[in-house]
Amino acid sequence: MSGALRLLLFFLLLSLGTSAWSAxxxxxxxxxELQGKRYLMSAQIDFQLSEQALEALSxxxxxxxxxHLIVEKTWHRFWEPLPYxxxxxxxxxxxxxxxxxxxxxxxxxxxxxxxxRDAALRALGEIDELALVMQAELINGExxxxxxxxxxxxxxxxxxxxxxxYLGTGWKLTTGWTQWPLQP
Amino acid sequence: xxxxxxxxxxxxxxxVALLLLLVLVSLHLMSSAVQNSAELSRYxxxxxxxxxxxxxxxxxxxxxxxxxxxxQYVRQRAGxxxxxxxxxxxxxxxxxxVGVVYYxxxxxxxxxxxxxxDVDIDRAMEDARELGQSALGLNQRLLLKYTxxxxxxxxxxxxxxxxxxxxxxxxxxGAVELVLxxxxxxxxxxxxxxxxxxxxxxxxxxxxxxxRTGNDYVGLEHGKDELMIRVAVRDPLSRPFIxxxxxxxxxxxSGLSEKLELAYxxxxxxxxxxxxxxxxxxxxxxxxxLFGVLSAIWAAFFTARRMVAPIANIAAGxxxxxxxxxxxxxxxxxxxxxxxxxxxxxxxMTRRIAQARDQADRSQREVEGQRAxxxxxxxxxxxxxLTFDATxxxxxxxxxxxxxxxxxxxxxxxxxxxxxxLGSPVLRQFVEILQTPLLNPNEEWKGEVTLFGGExxxxxxxxxxxxxxxxxxxxxIILFDDVTALIRAQRDAAWGEVARRLAHEIxxxxxxxQLSAERLRHKYLHTMPEQDAxxxxxxxxxxxxxxxxxxxxxNDFSEYARPPQMQAKPLQADRLISEVVDLYRGIDKxxxxxxxxxxxxxxxxxxxxxLRQVVHNLVKNAQEAVAxxxxxxxxxxxxxxxxxxxxxxxxxxxxxGPGFSEEMLQHLFEPYVTSKPKGTGLGLAIVKKIVEEHxxxxxxxNCSDGACLTLQLPVLxxxxxxx
Numbered sequence: 011m012s013g014a015l016r017l018l019l020f021f022l023l024l025s026l027g028t029s030a031w032s033a034x035x036x037x038x039x040x041x042x043e044l045q046g047k048r049y050l051m052s053a054q055i056d057f058q059l060s061e062q063a064l065e066a067l068s069x070x071x072x073x074x075x076x077x078h079l080i081v082e083k084t085w086h087r088f089w090e091p092l093p094y095x096x097x098x099x100x101x102x103x104x105x106x107x108x109x110x111x112x113x114x115x116x117x118x119x120x121x122x123x124x125x126x127r128d129a130a131l132r133a134l135g136e137i138d139e140l141a142l143v144m145q146a147e148l149i150n151g152e153x154x155x156x157x158x159x160x161x162x163x164x165x166x167x168x169x170x171x172x173x174x175x176y177l178g179t180g181w182k183l184t185t186g187w188t189q190w191p192l193q194p
Numbered sequence: 195x196x197x198x199x200x201x202x203x204x205x206x207x208x209x210v211a212l213l214l215l216l217v218l219v220s221l222h223l224m225s226s227a228v229q230n231s232a233e234l235s236r237y238x239x240x241x242x243x244x245x246x247x248x249x250x251x252x253x254x255x256x257x258x259x260x261x262x263x264x265x266q267y268v269r270q271r272a273g274x275x276x277x278x279x280x281x282x283x284x285x286x287x288x289x290x291x292v293g294v295v296y297y298x299x300x301x302x303x304x305x306x307x308x309x310x311x312d313v314d315i316d317r318a319m320e321d322a323r324e325l326g327q328s329a330l331g332l333n334q335r336l337l338l339k340y341t342x343x344x345x346x347x348x349x350x351x352x353x354x355x356x357x358x359x360x361x362x363x364x365x366x367x368g369a370v371e372l373v374l375x376x377x378x379x380x381x382x383x384x385x386x387x388x389x390x391x392x393x394x395x396x397x398x399x400x401x402x403x404x405x406r407t408g409n410d411y412v413g414l415e416h417g418k419d420e421l422m423i424r425v426a427v428r429d430p431l432s433r434p435f436i437x438x439x440x441x442x443x444x445x446x447x448s449g450l451s452e453k454l455e456l457a458y459x460x461x462x463x464x465x466x467x468x469x470x471x472x473x474x475x476x477x478x479x480x481x482x483x484l485f486g487v488l489s490a491i492w493a494a495f496f497t498a499r500r501m502v503a504p505i506a507n508i509a510a511g512x513x514x515x516x517x518x519x520x521x522x523x524x525x526x527x528x529x530x531x532x533x534x535x536x537x538x539x540x541x542x543m544t545r546r547i548a549q550a551r552d553q554a555d556r557s558q559r560e561v562e563g564q565r566a567x568x569x570x571x572x573x574x575x576x577x578x579x580l581t582f583d584a585t586x587x588x589x590x591x592x593x594x595x596x597x598x599x600x601x602x603x604x605x606x607x608x609x610x611x612x613x614x615x616l617g618s619p620v621l622r623q624f625v626e627i628l629q630t631p632l633l634n635p636n637e638e639w640k641g642e643v644t645l646f647g648g649e650x651x652x653x654x655x656x657x658x659x660x661x662x663x664x665x666x667x668x669x670x671i672i673l674f675d676d677v678t679a680l681i682r683a684q685r686d687a688a689w690g691e692v693a694r695r696l697a698h699e700i701x702x703x704x705x706x707x708q709l710s711a712e713r714l715r716h717k718y719l720h721t722m723p724e725q726d727a728x729x730x731x732x733x734x735x736x737x738x739x740x741x742x743x744x745x746x747x748x749n750d751f752s753e754y755a756r757p758p759q760m761q762a763k764p765l766q767a768d769r770l771i772s773e774v775v776d777l778y779r780g781i782d783k784x785x786x787x788x789x790x791x792x793x794x795x796x797x798x799x800x801x802x803x804x805l806r807q808v809v810h811n812l813v814k815n816a817q818e819a820v821a822x823x824x825x826x827x828x829x830x831x832x833x834x835x836x837x838x839x840x841x842x843x844x845x846x847x848x849x850x851g852p853g854f855s856e857e858m859l860q861h862l863f864e865p866y867v868t869s870k871p872k873g874t875g876l877g878l879a880i881v882k883k884i885v886e887e888h889x890x891x892x893x894x895x896n897c898s899d900g901a902c903l904t905l906q907l908p909v910l911x912x913x914x915x916x917x
Contacts, residue, residue: 069466070459106462107326107455108414108421123416125400168463169227169238170470173477176239 034058035160035185038135042142042156042192049142049192051079055135055160055185062180063162066171067127072103074116074166075134077158081143081192084153093154094143099163100134142192154192160185207496210255214489217248221485225478245481252488259495272513273506277498284494289487296483303475311465319461326454329447334412334423337441340367341425342410345437348374353382361385364439370422371395371440377405377428382435394438401426405436415440420448504533508540520548578654578674584667586611586632598654598676599624599645619837620645620652628672631658635668643674646906651891653678682886689865689879693751701748704741711737750876760804760887764797764910767805767843768832774809775830778817785817788829796834797910798843804884811877812847812903819851819901826850834909841909846902853896862894881905 039054057075059067067073081094099116110123111130124130148154161184164175175181220241227238263281266274344363348356356374360383364372373394374383379402384394401424404411411426421443429435443451507524514522523541527534569592572579578595580603582588587610591603601617611632615625623645631639639658644651655675660668715734719727768791775789813830820826829848834841854862858869863882868875878894885892890907 066466070463071466103459105416105455106458107323107451108330108416109327110414110416112416121416123414125413129400168467168470170467170474172238173242173474174470 034060035162035183037158037160037185037188040156040158040188040190042190044145045139047145049081049145050139051137051142051156052139053077053135053137053158055137057131057135057160057183059131059162060180060183062178063183064127066167067102067104070104070106071168071171072101072166074099074101074163075160076100076163077137077160079140079142080157081148081154082157084155084191093147096142098137098140101166102130102134148192156190156192157187158185158190159187207500210252210492210496213248213251214485214492217245217252217485220245220248221478221482224481242477242481245485249481249484249488252485252492256488256491256495259492263495271506272509273502276505277495277502280498280501281491281494284497285491288490288494292483292486292490296479299479300476303479304472307468307472307475311468315461316465319458322454323458326451330414330421330423330443330451333443333447334414334425337423337425337439338410338412338427341437341439342427342430344372344439345374345427345429345435346431348435351433356383357385359383367439367441369439369441370417371438373438375436375438376434377436395440417442420445421451501533504537508537511540511544515544515547520544520551576675578672578676580672580674581661581669582611582632582672583669584635584663584665586670588614589669595674598652598674619840624654627656628658632670635660635670642677646891651678651886651889652676653681689883692865697748697751700744704744704748708738708741711741747876750880753880760801762799762801762888764799765802765805766793766795767798767800767845767907768793768796770802770805771809771830771832771845774806775813778813782817782821784822784824785820785826785828787813787817788827790829790831793832793834793843796841796843798888798907799910800888800907801884805888808881808884808905809845811881812845812905815877816847816849816851816901816903820849823851835906841911842906843909844904844906846904848897848900848902850900853901854894859894859896863892 035058036056037053038056039052041052043050043052055077059073063073077098079094079096079098080092082092083090086092101114101116103112103114104110104127105112105123108123110125111127113122113124113130113134114120122130122133124133142156162181164172164181167175167181224238224241224245227241263274263278267278344367347363348359350356350359360372360374363369364385364387369387371386371391371394372384373381375381381394386394401411401413405426405428408428410428411424413424415422415424423441423443424438425441426436426438429437442448504524504527511522511524522544524537526537526541572590572592572594575592575594578598579590579592580588580595581590587608588603588606589608591607596603599618600620606614606617611625611628615622624643627641627643631637631641638660639656641656643654643656645654646652653676655677657673659671659673661671663669711734715730715738719730719734722730772789772791775787779787813828816828817826820828827850830845831848832843832845835844836842854869863878865876865879868877882892885905885907888907890905892903892905894901894903896902
């Protein structure tokens with residue numbers, strides 16, 4: 011019955027739990043450059059996993075990190091089409107037998123193994139020359155910006171973990187939306 | 195109102211039933227999602243939100259219903275106690291089994307999930323992992339030594355020789371890739387099993403860091419299809435060389451390692467998720483339990499209300515019927531059970547009561563119509579009608595009765611017969627007469643009643659007829675007519691006729707008799723001897739005198755028969771009486787005349803000539819009654835007497851003579867009744883006639899020392915003195 015009591019306590023703490031998460035993901039650097047007629051973006055994101063996420067990772071739970079990218083006018087109206095919107099999804103998983111961290115680019119399917127977790131997370135946080143949008147697609151004289159948000163995708167967690175991830179602490183890991191100017 | 199309540203109850207019940215269905219479906223989908231349904235798993239959290247929201251709504255509804263029920267209970271509303279009892283009973287009944295099921299289910303759930311993981315299996319898995327790691331470690335260590343030997347075997351340090359040596363060594367060692375670099379990482383020689391791969395893969399920074407610190411590196415890497423072992427060694431001969439090699443493991447080892455890794459990872463992941471899984475199952479189970487409990491409590495409310503509603507309606511309906519609302523119809527429950535029968539019976543009862551009430555109303559209206567008709571008839575009657583119930587309470591009195599009896603009988607409705615006697619002298623006399631016939635409830639009575647009141651003497655013809663009352667006892671209808679005027683008219687007419695005939699028959703021979711007597715006297719008085727002449731003189735004188743007397747009598751008759759030509763005026767009775775009495779003072783010195791007039795200036799309405807005649811007659815009769823008697827005395831007195839609201843003038847003429855005989859008293863006022871030898875017997879008859887014409891009354895009685903005649907006349911109220 012102690013489990014039931016804990017469950018009751020869990021319900022009582024539902025509302026408190028949602029406000030206790032900490033955003034340990036930060037966008038350290040974003041560089042946007044025009045190469046040829048296309049804008050390319052390089053970024054460095056620091057993925058500092060929470061204690062809960064690290065525990066899950068070390069126990070073989072794959073974590074999916076998602077980077078959401080939007081290029082839009084600085085004064086964007088919601089009905090206007092977006093020049094660019096894209097998602098970058100990566101999965102990191104610890105392999106206990108080999109002691110390696112396997113990182114999978116879910117777009118391309120490429121896999122990389124890292125000996126240490128920090129190396130794997132560092133590699134995950136480095137985006138190198140990602141093609142964003144053609145210069146021609148942007149209106150001259152108009153002010154544009156790149157909005158970027160990186161976070162842990164809770165929906166990709168194993169199902170039993172999702173309710174706790176939604177309702178508990180340490181799982182709402184996101185950089186929040188960051189804006190970066192993009193001048194045509 | 196009750197129908198609206200039932201309708202709203204049904205509507206509310208349907209809404210909550212839909213809500214319950216929604217929550218139930220949501221919980222079912224949640225349960226499916228928890229059981230790893232791939233399609234539903236992503237909707238787990240929305241479903242959880244929907245379920246919890248639905249249950250919060252349900253909880254709010256139950257809370258609202260509880261508050262309402264408690265408030266109704268405090269106000270002692272009909273049915274609230276029964277509802278509370280049923281809700282409490284249902285809740286307890288449902289909570290018990292659900293709680294037991296929850297307790298054991300929770301335990302089974304925890305134990306069931308824990309049973310997936312066994313200590314032995316854990317140990318086996320760990321052992322398998324360690325075994326795999328040991329096997330791979332051995333392989334790694336061998337390859338580390340082997341790579342060191344490969345690097346030691348390189349003698350020629352020229353660039354081309356190194357390239358050839360590396361290529362040869364790669365082929366010899368079976369490595370996928372061999373790279374010779376300087377400590378700074380600069381590639382000196384490189385060989386790959388795939389000739390199209392022109393550049394080696396960049397080693398992990400951790401490897402580079404380890405080499406920089408002077409340590410060799412060996413580790414596993416995942417290739418495309420197999421497990422690889424990467425080795426990086428420094429030159430044992432202390433040359434500035436680092437040889438990196440990427441060796442494939444055997445297919446068998448690679449396959450087994452992969453399987454072991456997958457299984458171990460899966461087991462580890464499941465072990466980690468065990469707690470979460472317990473949470474999820476417990477959460478779902480708890481929500482289902484909560485749903486069950488809330489549903490049961492709400493169902494208890496709903497069922498109790500539905501069951502109690504007809505009873506509460508009946509209670510309210512009964513109260514309404516008690517307050518006189520017979521049109522109350524209750525909604526009959528659709529289900530045909532005892533309650534429906536009870537409600538239908540109640541409706542039938544109220545319908546019948548309403549019909550009876552309508553019938554009674556109609557009857558009452560008819561009775562009131564008949565009563566109004568009767569009252570109209572009675573009101574238009576000139577006869578007085580009184581009705582008394584069996585206990586002699588006055589029930590009805592028509593206006594004519596009040597008029598005849600001179601009282602407002604309308605205000606005496608309901609009064610006892612004896613209480614009516616307090617109303618007025620007339621009523622008192624009337625009541626005294628009615629006492630006897632009203633005591634005989636089954637007998638009719640008829641009689642003539644003479645009353646004397648403010649308006650004078652009245653003669654009523656009364657008839658009492660018993661009538662059956664609703665209680666079975668007999669009441670009485672008293673019907674009476676005022677026949678005073680009729681009797682007086684009849685009597686006057688009769689006496690007038692008599693007088694007229696007498697005058698006619700008698701007066702005619704009187705004159706010849708008188709003339710004959712006078713002729714005899716004239717012819718033979720002087721011719722007859724003195725003695726005979728005296729006889730003749732006396733005889734003729736007597737004849738003439740008697741004829742004169744008879745003429746007077748006839749004239750009196752004529753006077754009596756003459757129709758009354760009253761010229762009534764208000765006058766002071768005492769003044770008139772004083773004038774008349776003064777004429778008798780000193781006429782007969784042997785008779786004293788005692789006059790005491792106490793009426794003062796009170797006035798009566800009378801014909802002064804006729805009233806003088808009355809006074810003359812009474813005083814003269816009294817004087818004649820005591821004439822020749824020693825100490826004869828006549829007293830004349832007047833006074834005003836008060837009876838109830840009426841004032842009466844009373845005149846008493848008393849003498850100390852022999853009085854009236856009993857027989858005389860009975861017929862004293864009738865014509866031809868006299869005790870005097872020369873009396874005509876019309877004096878008192880005329881007196882009575884005149885008094886009655888003035889609305890008065892006269893009676894005779896024997897006093898202690900003689901006769902006494904008393905007349906009473908109504909006094910005028912607030913009139914001026916006689917002009």
